[in-house]
Amino acid sequence: MKTARIIYNPTAGKETFQAELPEILSRLEDAGYITSAHRTTEKGDATVAAKQACKLKFDLVIAVGGDGTVNEVINGLFQFEQRPTLGVIPMGTVNDFTRALGIPSNIFEALDVIINGENGNIDIGHMNGKYFMNIAGAGKITEVSYEAPSRLKTVIGSLAYYVKGIELIPQISAFPIRIEYDDEVYTGKVMLFLIGLTNSIGGFEKLVPDAKLDDGKFSILILEEVNLAELAHVLTLAMRGEHLKHSKVKFISASSVNVSSYETVQLNLDGEYGGRLPAQFKNLKQALEIRMKKEAD
Numbered sequence: 001m002k003t004a005r006i007i008y009n010p011t012a013g014k015e016t017f018q019a020e021l022p023e024i025l026s027r028l029e030d031a032g033y034i035t036s037a038h039r040t041t042e043k044g045d046a047t048v049a050a051k052q053a054c055k056l057k058f059d060l061v062i063a064v065g066g067d068g069t070v071n072e073v074i075n076g077l078f079q080f081e082q083r084p085t086l087g088v089i090p091m092g093t094v095n096d097f098t099r100a101l102g103i104p105s106n107i108f109e110a111l112d113v114i115i116n117g118e119n120g121n122i123d124i125g126h127m128n129g130k131y132f133m134n135i136a137g138a139g140k141i142t143e144v145s146y147e148a149p150s151r152l153k154t155v156i157g158s159l160a161y162y163v164k165g166i167e168l169i170p171q172i173s174a175f176p177i178r179i180e181y182d183d184e185v186y187t188g189k190v191m192l193f194l195i196g197l198t199n200s201i202g203g204f205e206k207l208v209p210d211a212k213l214d215d216g217k218f219s220i221l222i223l224e225e226v227n228l229a230e231l232a233h234v235l236t237l238a239m240r241g242e243h244l245k246h247s248k249v250k251f252i253s254a255s256s257v258n259v260s261s262y263e264t265v266q267l268n269l270d271g272e273y274g275g276r277l278p279a280q281f282k283n284l285k286q287a288l289e290i291r292m293k294k295e296a297d
């Protein structure tokens with residue numbers, strides 16, 4: 001018999017998962033899994049639960065929540081060399097990660113991918129002892145992702161991010177940065193830098209051109225110092241996936257990156273506060289085994 005552990009965040013997204021739990025358990029049982037579930041109680045609890053699932057040698061861990069919950073689960077799994085396969089049921093507000101993987105937003109369709117899909121191996125980012133699966137970055141605008149209040153997200157969904165984003169615009173300013181990647185160095189004043197593993201970031205689906213999930217490379221986007229009018233223009237271009245045409249937007253592909261600044265710069269990891277620069281980023285090629293749609297589907 002195979003064993004599965006569900007780790008779910010009851011506060012994620014519209015908070016509707018719990019009502020579906022009995023049906024999820026019975027479908028997993030029909031598929032041959034002995035399954036148990038853990039409801040997270042606070043920030044960080046999903047990491048503890050994932051570590052416990054490794055110790056107990058579960059075959060499968062199913063993370064249920066938004067990107068924050070998936071990130072916490074991955075940070076638990078990566079404390080161990082022998083890890084359960086990961087499955088994800090998206091329940092968050094934006095769910096960048098599952099969108100990038102083509103995992104459906106419907107609970108039961110996502111469960112179907114877990115039960116009837118196949119294992120894939122995708123890249124994971126490592127930064128100063130922490131792991132991320134989607135994006136790392138810095139710049140005032142990236143703080144939107146953790147400053148948008150949870151209650152507001154439950155009630156108005158992704159609009160909460162726009163509300164918070166508009167509030168932050170007056171505070172956006174450039175900061176000096178040094179980025180060492182492979183054998184090269186970039187220095188300059190930037191409004192934003194993003195280190196992505198997938199191309200679905202902050203709800204934008206074409207931010208990074210053709211980011212491959214398993215090539216061992218980060219896609220690095222830099223927005224150099226611009227005024228507010230230019231910023232608005234870049235954002236409009238980004239919505240159409242045409243921002244790389246702008247002269248102040250730089251794109252780099254690399255697997256190992258060191259970033260520093262002589263100012264205090266906060267980092268964002270998968271939508272949560274991730275400490276401060278300096279930081280060393282490494283792409284762990286194909287390190288995560290995850291349930292995905294069959295290629296032919």
Ligand SMILES: Nc1ncnc2c1ncn2[C@@H]1O[C@H](COP(=O)(O)OP(=O)(O)OP(=O)(O)O)[C@@H](O)[C@H]1O
Nearest residue numbers: 012013040041042043065066068069092093094095
């Ligand atoms: N029982 C809980 N009470 C409060 N917060 C929790 C609880 N369980 C987990 N959390 C925290 O909630 C935060 C947000 O969770 P998550 O990202 O899964 O959902 P979301 O915010 O609705 O979605 P999105 O990230 O897509 O906006 C995570 O940082 C997680 O640590």
